[in-house]
Amino acid sequence: MNFTVAIVGRPNVGKSTLFNRLVGKKLALVDDTPGVTRDRRPGDAKLIDLRFTIIDTAGLEEAGPDTLEGRMRAQTEAAIEEADLTLFVVDAKYGLTPLDKTFGELLRRSGKPVVLVANKSEAKGSDGGFYDAYTLGLGEPVPISAEHGQGMIDLRDAIVEAIGEEVAFPEEVDEAETDIDVRDADFEDEEADEAAYDETKPLRVAIIGRPNAGKSTLINRFLGEDRLLTGPEAGITRDSISVEWDWRGRTIKMFDTAGMRKKARVQEKLEKLSVADSIRSIRFAETVVIVFDATIPFEKQDLQLADLVLREGRAAVLAFNKWDLVEDPQAVLADLREKTERLLPQARGIRAVPISGQTGYGLDKLMQNIVDTDRVWNKRISTARLNRWLDGTQTQHPPPAVSGRRLKLKYMTQVKARPPAFMISCTRPDALPESYVRYLTNGLRADFDMPGVPIRIHFKAGENPFEGRKRKR
Incomplete structure (x- = not known):
């Protein structure tokens, strides 16, 4: 990716629709409600023969710096500063507004190249809005339809003209070496027997929790900058946003997700989309950090989220956030440890770390626990060790007799890692009691x-060698 492009404009002009069109996936949430996007979201864009990094931003609004809209505007201004080129999107169907003119002036002052994009130009009566866009003084507008993919060739030509061919088309690199899908590269063959844990491999971590548990604040503290939008309002984050940073020389790709409430309370379409996006992030991640509010931990929703992560087979770490607000840390910590063992028996020994995203307390310890848990999640055990263990386990506590016939466990091997999965060859597997399965798991x-x-x-x-043969008389 040789240059960066930011998409800006007032709310509901189709910025996220254009973002999804350029990245070729429905990454950003799209809805008719104005102001869906709040954080700035990067993506890898492809437009005909152009390859660049695209940044989706929140709708520009005039508001005080202490308001949510003001903080969203600050995120958009940071994206403009970061980008090499700005796509200023206006609504040709609705026409120009005073906000468009105000922010057109802001972009002129930035000194960065700007391409004026007249979206929704396929709509009836859009000609008036298209010609009005000339009055912004940002050059000839490019008529497009982000929803239907019209005008993309003209947009490509406008970007090349604005940024220059030297930047748009740098020296070509052998695609055979560089054109690699990171997602496919990360998911290597899980059946391969790895001799040792790879400490250098990039690690994908999802941060989940109830609304207002402090997930975005936690990630900002890791990054050392206000990269994600935060505030006292619950439910600020809507899209799942990924950020990358290095921890002790290892690349960490962290996903901030929308807070997930009880299913019965999720009524609006937009919130349903946000929750679905969060669940996709859980499935894509390797390790999931479940953020609890230390002042009100172990709500029913917290336990349901933990159960969801474990059912998906992800490695889980608990983070008790807002530890700086706890009055008696020692007593609270002892109580949390007892509740963790009692309320989450399906993940006995799960790592739990008290932290504070506001002050930075415990974050290094949290990262170490994330890596340690991922190491266990990737663990492989040799077949010889497993069968020696199986013999000893059966000797100590034999399987029960069912209907007067003793069950026999004959052979054991590990079939995969991530998470560790094992296969045991036995007689009458359907008759094995659940209690004995728990005994083996523990x-x-x-x-x-x-x-x-x-x-x-x-x-x-096990296969019966005599099955299918006729009985001799």
């Missing part, structure tokens, strides 16, 4: 040092 967790990650055990009946 034994694996304790004896092979695998705390806090989901463990899957599958049972398979």
Whole structure:
């Protein structure tokens, strides 16, 4: 990606629709409600033969710096400062407004190249708004339809003219070496037996929790800058935003997600889209940090989120945020440890860290626990060790007899990692009691040092060599 482009404009002119069109995926949430986008979201754009980084931004509004709209505007201004080129999107169907003229003046003062984009030009009666755009003094507007993909060739030509061919088309690099889909590269063959944990591999971490638990503040503290929009209002984050940074020489890709409330309370379409986006981030991540509010921990929704993460097979770490507001830390910590073991038995030994996103307390310890949990999540155990363990476990506590017949566990192997999954060959797998499955799971967790990650055990009946033969008389 050789240059960066920011998409700006007032609310509801189609910026996120254009962003999705350029990146080729529905990454940004789109709705008829004005002001859906709040944080600035980067993406890898492709426009005909152009490749560049695109930044979706919040709608520009005139508001005080202490208001939510004012903080959103500050994020947009930061994107303009960061970008090499700005796409100023206006609504040709609705026509110009005083806001468009105000922000057109702001872009002129920035000194950065600007391409004026007249979106929704396919609509009936859009000619008036298109010609009005000339009055902004930003050159000839480019008529497009972001929703239908019309005018993309003209947009490409306008970008090349504004930024220059030297920047738009740098020296070509061998695509065979560089054109790699990061998502596919990260998900390497899970069946391959890795001798050791790769400490240099990029790590994907999703931050989830209830609204106003302090997720965005936590990520800003990690980054050391106000990269994500924060504030006292609940539910500020709507899109799942990814940011990258280095921790001890390792690339960390962290996903900030929208707060997830109880399902019965989620009524609006926009919130449903935000929750669905958060769930996709959980499935894409490797390790998930569940942020609890330390002042009101273990609400029912917190436990449901933890259960969701474990059912998805992700590695989980609990972060008790707002620790700076706790009055008696020692007593509260002891109580939280007891509740963690009691309320989350399906992830016995799950790592829990008290932190403060506001002050930075405990963040280094949290990152170390994230890496340690990911190491366990990727763990592989040799078949020989597993079968020695299985023999010893059965000797200590044999499987129960069902209908007068003793069950036999014959052979065990690990079929995959991420999360660790095992296959046991046995007689009558359907008759094995759930209590004995829990006994095996807890034994694996304790004896092979695998705390806090989901463990899957599958049972398979051994092949009967005499099956299908006719009985001799």
